[in-house]
Amino acid sequence: MTGRVLFFPWAWGGGAAYTGRCLVLAAELAAAGAEVAFADCGVTAMVREAGFPVLDSGPDAPRPPARHPTPPYLPFADVERVFAVAATFHRIERVRRRLAADARLIEEFRPTAVVIDMYPTAALAARAAGVPVVSLADADFVTPRANGWMPWSTVAPRDLLPHPSSLPVWDEVSRGLGLGPVARAEHLLWGDVTLVSSDPGLEPLDGPPHRGTPHYVGPMYWNPPAAAPEPPRTDRPRVYVTIGSGGNVARRALQNVLDACAERPWTVYVSSGFAFEGGLVVPDNAVVAGFTGLDAPLAWADVVVSHGGSATVLAALLHGKPSVVMPFMSEQELNGRQLAEATGAGVLLRTSATTPRGRLAFTDRTSGPADGPYVPTEDIRRGVEDVLADPRYTERAAEWGARLRARREAADLVGLVRSAVAPTAGVRR
Incomplete structure (x- = not known):
């Protein structure tokens, strides 16, 4: 696959799994001939170890803190609460600064596709620039059910984490870009093609897609090229x-x-x-x-x-x-x-x-x-x-x-990305 692909993995609250999932796809695209780069919003140590370039978002772009105190249990009921609480994206100035940084990287790198993993500002920036979006997701990122991360909860998400809602911010920013209203935060994470790293028998979406076509592709995770110490040899469990x-x-x-x-x-x-x-x-x-x-x-x-x-x-x-x-x-x-x-x-x-x-x-x-x-x-x-x-x-x-x-062996990851880029992909921008 020829072309240029720019990755935006989420990193608030850790992010190794999100960056690792992006690295799996990046390696396949690079092997197929694509030029690949990463924004500096993920776990950059992993990206550099994998040998991919990291693009600087600039000093004003909000980034995850190097270390952040956390309680023993975080009751995020859905992705909106993650955006509002973990990244404080209920503050419109923070969203606008991250959006501006993402838009600048897209303008400078000129990708033929943008890949996000739970990264809403990059999805908005790419759509505003007319660049196709491929989303890597867990099923609960994009499910239409209430309390998508916590379906056993009997209360509203803000009853558990009472930070201000980020939804009015996303709606205002999206309308300002000419992209229309945002009814649910989950809608931001649907790509023109959405790759769900699981199996529908394990994690059903529980509803129709908001945009494009979802594809279950099996587990996606990254192994570092530098070998860790070998597990001990033993006859015990x-x-x-x-x-x-x-x-x-x-x-x-x-x-x-x-x-x-x-x-x-x-x-x-x-x-x-x-x-x-x-x-x-x-x-x-x-x-x-x-x-x-x-x-x-x-x-x-x-x-x-x-x-x-x-x-x-x-x-x-x-x-x-x-x-x-x-x-x-x-x-x-x-x-x-x-x-x-x-x-x-x-x-x-x-x-x-x-x-x-x-x-x-x-x-x-x-x-x-x-x-x-x-x-x-x-x-x-x-x-x-x-x-x-x-x-x-x-x-x-x-x-x-x-x-x-x-399921993983049957998944054609490069072909699925190509389908998002192709003019005949038949998806809404």
């Missing part, structure tokens, strides 16, 4: 642990996981992410590595303990490995409910419920109603023991793995 890319919440939760695994007859291999702060007490049966990628440790593991990130749980299923999920936010809990418990391919250690007054109540799988901010060590230990003891978890993961591999 193998537990792979990956709970995000650092920060105080992840460190405390990871210590609970390590404590749960201590003195158990298992071998434990831990991905500590990109920006992990140390200070861990590591038991003798555990090895802590850096950013390990997913394929090698998943091929090694018997069970995966994770935060429930979409890329991680789907990759575990792809490899036929069951999951033990301990979520730090609502979308991760949704992944645990849909991709682990509903499939029978794992367990979810903590669930949330909403009260009529907009409060959250948590219940741990083993110990019941939760008082503490983190899943207790005994619940973690019991979850791993239960999954290791029951082969049906692995059998069900293997069944879904076969389906996901078939």
